[in-house]
Amino acid sequence: VKGGFETFMEKEIHDQPKAVADTLLGRHDEAGNLVLDELRVDESVLRGVDKIVVVACGTAAYAGHVAKYAVEHWCRIPVEVELAHEFRYRDPVVNVRTLVVAISQSGETMDTLMAVRHASEQGAKVLAIVNTHGSTIAREADAVLYTHAGPEVAVASTKAFLAQITACYLLGLYLSQVRGYKYPDEVAGYLEELGKLPGKIEQVLEQEEDIKAVARAMQSNTSVLFLGRHVGFPVAMEGALKLKELAYIHAEGFAAGELKHGPIALIEPGQPVFVIVPTPRRPLLHQKVVSNIQEVRARGARTLVIAEEGDESVEEFAEVIFRVPRTPTLMMPLVTVVPLQIFAAELAAAKGLDVDQPRNLAKSVTVE
Numbered sequence: 001v002k003g004g005f006e007t008f009m010e011k012e013i014h015d016q017p018k019a020v021a022d023t024l025l026g027r028h029d030e031a032g033n034l035v036l037d038e039l040r041v042d043e044s045v046l047r048g049v050d051k052i053v054v055v056a057c058g059t060a061a062y063a064g065h066v067a068k069y070a071v072e073h074w075c076r077i078p079v080e081v082e083l084a085h086e087f088r089y090r091d092p093v094v095n096v097r098t099l100v101v102a103i104s105q106s107g108e109t110m111d112t113l114m115a116v117r118h119a120s121e122q123g124a125k126v127l128a129i130v131n132t133h134g135s136t137i138a139r140e141a142d143a144v145l146y147t148h149a150g151p152e153v154a155v156a157s158t159k160a161f162l163a164q165i166t167a168c169y170l171l172g173l174y175l176s177q178v179r180g181y182k183y184p185d186e187v188a189g190y191l192e193e194l195g196k197l198p199g200k201i202e203q204v205l206e207q208e209e210d211i212k213a214v215a216r217a218m219q220s221n222t223s224v225l226f227l228g229r230h231v232g233f234p235v236a237m238e239g240a241l242k243l244k245e246l247a248y249i250h251a252e253g254f255a256a257g258e259l260k261h262g263p264i265a266l267i268e269p270g271q272p273v274f275v276i277v278p279t280p281r282r283p284l285l286h287q288k289v290v291s292n293i294q295e296v297r298a299r300g301a302r303t304l305v306i307a308e309e310g311d312e313s314v315e316e317f318a319e320v321i322f323r324v325p326r327t328p329t330l331m332m333p334l335v336t337v338v339p340l341q342i343f344a345a346e347l348a349a350a351k352g353l354d355v356d357q358p359r360n361l362a363k364s365v366t367v368e
Ligand code: M6R
Pocket: 057, 058, 059, 060, 103, 104, 105, 106, 107, 108, 109, 112, 155, 156, 157, 158, 241, 245, 361, 363, 364, 365
């Protein structure tokens, strides 16, 4: 069942290239036009949308944060991302022109389901990005875009996360196509880039043994920080969540720009800090994050850096570098999160913990 792996989580990490490929499969024609007939939402409704609100919990919410960067850039529609349980109990501004996107692996998360019901009551259209066919959220939403990650058994979400991000890209490009914002060849170009992602994820998986060796050597650490900027920010939060839930280590993900507004006070000699570095092809973004590595390094932090192949600027300040292949900025989360998943799983295994079933957690949280 575990495909020769020790744990389901390890298997699911290795299933990720396929999860992304399967989620892309059959969703565009040969000319590179997206074909999402399965949505069954009238294109005129999608053209009339003036705001998108993503509701989700945990890892699924981080997929929503990635979606915000991509959808706003590709479609110029404002996107808010809100934890489903917070959305539900305030008085959110949603109406018939709002598209509420609910993201959920299980499709049974009660907090997310209640947010879906609340949004429907306000007249919003609800689109669900769900992995489990026929689940409650899929049934109650107006439209469904299924992720094709296959069953996810480990409590910690991995392949569902990558499939959710992929589905969000498809949705963003589709909205752009329907609303005529991006030129058709631009949409086709992005789809072509997305098609290369499964191979790139494989390349990251090839560094597995190196990542594991670093993780095993860090068993006694009690605190790990994660820094990212732009789409690297949700990746930092996801890296921290994985480490908390699997290895029971206190971990926090920050927006790198926030460092000087407080968190830098936490840096003392020996503090491990993961830094997710944007591509050097975005020099303004890139330079700022490289400066952050310098700042924490100068205060004695251990810097574990995730950077693009060929980016030499990080070498001077990084204790360890995990490389990811050259990828368009908005799609980088699909490769940069992988080392963080492997790291957390291996550290938990090295501590003798149950990687697939961490304490106090359930795979799907069906109570509010
Ligand atoms: O099934 P869902 O995607 O709705 O679940 C949402 C969260 O409960 C889930 O992502 C949780 O945070 C995972 N344990 C993270 O690994």
